[in-house]
Amino acid sequence: MDVFAFLRGRLDPAVAWALGGVFTLLVVATLAVWLLGRWKPRADWSELRARVRTWWVMAGVFAVALVLSRKVSLVFFAFVSFLALKEYLSLIPTRRADRGVLLWAYLAIPVQYLWIGMGWYGMFIIFIPVYAFLFLPMRMVLIGETEGFLRAAGTLHWGLMAMVFSISHVAALLVLPVKNPHGGGPGLVLFLVFLTQFNDVAQYLWGKSLGRHRVIPKVSPNKTWEGLLGGAATTLLLAWLLAPRLTPLTPVQSLQAGLILGLGGFVGDVVISALKRDLGIKDSGTLLPGHGGILDRVDSLSYTAPLFFHFVWYLYGPLVTRIG
């Protein structure tokens, strides 16, 4: 009983309904995979099964982190950034001389999320693009190794921008001074994360069933126009349906948000694909069975998070700040 009272105190009804929807969808997916296994028992469904199982774990951890408290949510997203940056730095060539510099780069994660926790927008938005950008090359120069300097400084900053700065925009939605009657900050986060992940799945399913014409065969041979347009259209529709329940967006703005998420998600996906192709690998890691590594999961989010955040910020943020 106490558990229910505890949850009722914390769970915004909008967030509760959305999370209920997510888990209903997972039940449907689990049943679908089970039926597929019965329908074609000869085929190998282990990869798909592992993928759905990992979805359960990810959705479970995400839901708990979002519901418990804002602090827990911030720590959770900081940890996602840490895992993503660690995977990135493990994949790319690094210089032996830069071990200490990498440690400084990792240190940027707690600091970046600290600004978010303090609600210090100005620092949140410039800390990595300005201060980390200026500080890390200085550390490299002081070490004195010039061979491969540009590559080392460039790849490190790109990683910080994609894995820490971009991903931290999800957490920044939690402290956005926007009056959101439908679930507050967690409502916006759910809208962004659910639609981004759903868009990935929708583009995959559309491409798998109808895909004929490739978009960028050199980077990602499995990405088709049919998948991109079908998935984006599905996301657009879902954004229009969900936005009134989770965000302050008007119907027109909901459609614009859907478009941003559908297209931005695609670009984020293929950007990480290009990175993997450049490095000669298929999956970025083995952390998430059935999905690959963490980069394979947050690739789209590294584009949709900052795009969606600044869309909402442009429409609602500064005005509220000025009044508040």
Place this chain on the structure above:
Amino acid sequence: MNRLLRWLFFWGVVRPVILVVLGLNVRHRERLPRDGPALLVANHNSHLDTMVLMTLLPTRLLPKIRPVAAADYFLKGPLLSWFALEIVGILPVARGGAKGKPAPGDPPPDPLAAAAAALERGEVVILFPEGSRGEPERLADFKAGVWHLARRHPAAPVVPVFLHGLGKTLPRGSVLPVPFFCDVFVGEPVPLGDDKAAFLAELKARMQGLAAEGRFSVWE
């Protein structure tokens, strides 16, 4: 008491650090020995190597895992000695092989006696045949101790384990670990045969074969 401390050290410090700071990608875990006696043979790049190898096996084996480690390094001070011997459970070995000068008439001292006794007791012995951590992420030549030990205990399988990334995380001479995902590839047991050079060559070839399974980023 020390057994409890050892358990606490591994569950309270080593496992959380390996899980959070590092992150392991273990391939062919099923090839690990299920019980002793066994010889785990790995390449050596970092102090973390021993810790990682010790967490690969089930916890019930923890009291039975004995890493062979250099006496001249780990038995330096009283605190380090206590920690190395009682908590990690090392088998100290004098480096330099059996080349020490015995008193005239005495048999030469046996540097592998402790490890051999451990195998006799059915324990899992961890051995780094490169002899030292050396250049990080570079495979050096193997010393012959592993051959002599395996010969004495043909019942103990010699399981090669290739480690990558730990030398980047905490190379020799560094104090602070830098997080990287690390790879652990377990190989099939190496058949003993009766030629030392052939055995060592086969062991090294297996190790290089395991290394070739991965695609590692450049670290220069």
